[in-house]
Amino acid sequence: MKIAFFSTKSYDEDSFGSILANYHHEITYFETKLDQFSAPLAKGYEAVCAFVNDSLDKNTLTLLKENGVQLIALRCAGYNQVDLEAASSLDLPVVRVPVYSPEAVAEHAFALILTLSRKTHKAYNRIRESNFSLEGLTGFNLYKKTIGVIGTGAIGRAFCKIALGFGCEVVAFDVFQNEEMKDLGVKYVSLEDLFSQSDIISLHCPLTPDTKHLINKTALSQMKNNCMLINTSRGALIETKAVIQALKSRELGYLGIDVYEQEEDLFFRNLSEQILEDEQISRLMTFPNVLITGHQAFLTHEALAQIAKTTLDNITQFEKGERLDNQIALK
Structure with missing residues (x-):
């Protein structure tokens, strides 16, 4: 053809x-x-x-x-x-x-987590400028942390296995509960309980009318202070304005995204010689606790x-x- x-x-x-x-x-x-x-x-x-x-x-x-x-x-x-x-x-x-390759996306989600939790992106930039100071680089262990996984399809299941391998407690939400995950020790809970219990939340669900802006002002208010939010699924799962406000008020501790709500005019393009007109992603890029990659989790x-x-x-x-x-x- x-x-x-x-x-x-x-x-x-x-x-x-x-x-x-x-x-x-x-x-x-x-x-x-x-x-x-x-x-x-x-x-x-x-x-x-x-x-x-x-x-x-x-x-x-x-x-x-x-x-x-x-x-x-x-x-x-x-x-x-x-x-x-x-x-x-x-x-x-x-x-x-x-x-x-479910593992490709799941591993990238964990790369975002590890980078944010240990600030390796900041350390890399410092060393290139011959700055070997450790000030401001204190991170946190993943061991024994509770990770909430929203969506346990193929990618979500691969992610759960990695999280369990790090010694994390894993809770999950999905309309269809997976018996293999239960046997491995994943605990299915309500969405509200997942928000309130999790130190880190990773999104692995499709974008549908029901899941659009799943992460909104109400959801963010139910999360632990200093929670880390990771999205490698679809940008519109997150209401960007609400997340920016949560970052500004220090209610949300960290954000790692490989997808963005308005990415169609930005991602997969070299815009290094242009002024970004998207004010929301420009604002996100100013936060020291935000890590953005350009839809490369599959790559x-x-x-x-x-x-x-x-x-x-x-x-x-x-x-x-x-x-x-x-x-x-x-x-």
């Missing part, structure tokens, strides 16, 4: 290009983001391959359908960027990569290889008229 590949980065071309010879597909890579303005680029292509910050709203999907596109292939797990009702009405199947060789394979397998299934194992069903 002819595939129009949007939001392309060099690592995408490397990972897909390394296995493309094993498939009967032809890929054209476009650096531009997919939206209603770039959708005409897909004219003459049978499938489009899209990523987390591409906009697949009704207008975009309609244009893709009119230009001959038959399949939407997401190279990510999340699909909140897609209007599924519009896709269904247009008879445009949407497939995704539900699991690629490992292992994860990229699995993303490429699953995406191309999804497209092959569609081409052969087979059952689509990873099709997103309209609920």
Whole structure:
């Protein structure tokens, strides 16, 4: 099949290009983001391959359908960027990569925790300036701390196992409780109890209408003073304004995020020569107890290889008229 590949980065071309010879597909890579303005680029292509910050709203999907596109292939797990009702009405199947490397994201979440808890990012910058002082670098042990995990899907479960390995007490919230996690010692509690008991909270749930702004003023008020909040899932799980206020009032102790509520105009781009117009992320960057990475939790060789394979397998299934194992069903 002819595939129009949007939001392309060099690592995408490397990972897909390394296995493309094993498939009967032809890929054209476009650096531009997919939206209603770039959708005409897909004219003459049978499938489009899209990523987390591409906009697949009704207008975009309609244009893709009119230009001959038959399949939407997401190279990510999340699909909140897609209007599924519009896709269904247009008879445009949407497939995704539900699991690629849960460990990649879970390990990155722990990298954020370890960096914030031991201030290694500050130590690194000091040493490069020949400043070997330890003043202001006192951290805290993770051993015996209580870590709250919201969402125990594949990534949440991988995260729980790491936390248990550090000797942490792990409590979790999920509408579906996992028996394997219970057997390992994870205790499922209510969301309110998780907020009140946890020294560190890590988000590993999808973005849905029910989970948007899950972390809001009320939730933050229920957390321990000096709690650490980690988000490697979706930016809009956190109400940014409320978190900024909690940081300013010193109610929230630490924040580590790999995703951001308004990231689509920022992340995956080099803006080093520009003035940031987003006042909220600019404010977050001023806090010494905030650590931000630019949606890189997925970015490992292992994860990229699995993303490429699953995406191309999804497209092959569609081409052969087979059952689509990873099709997103309209609920």
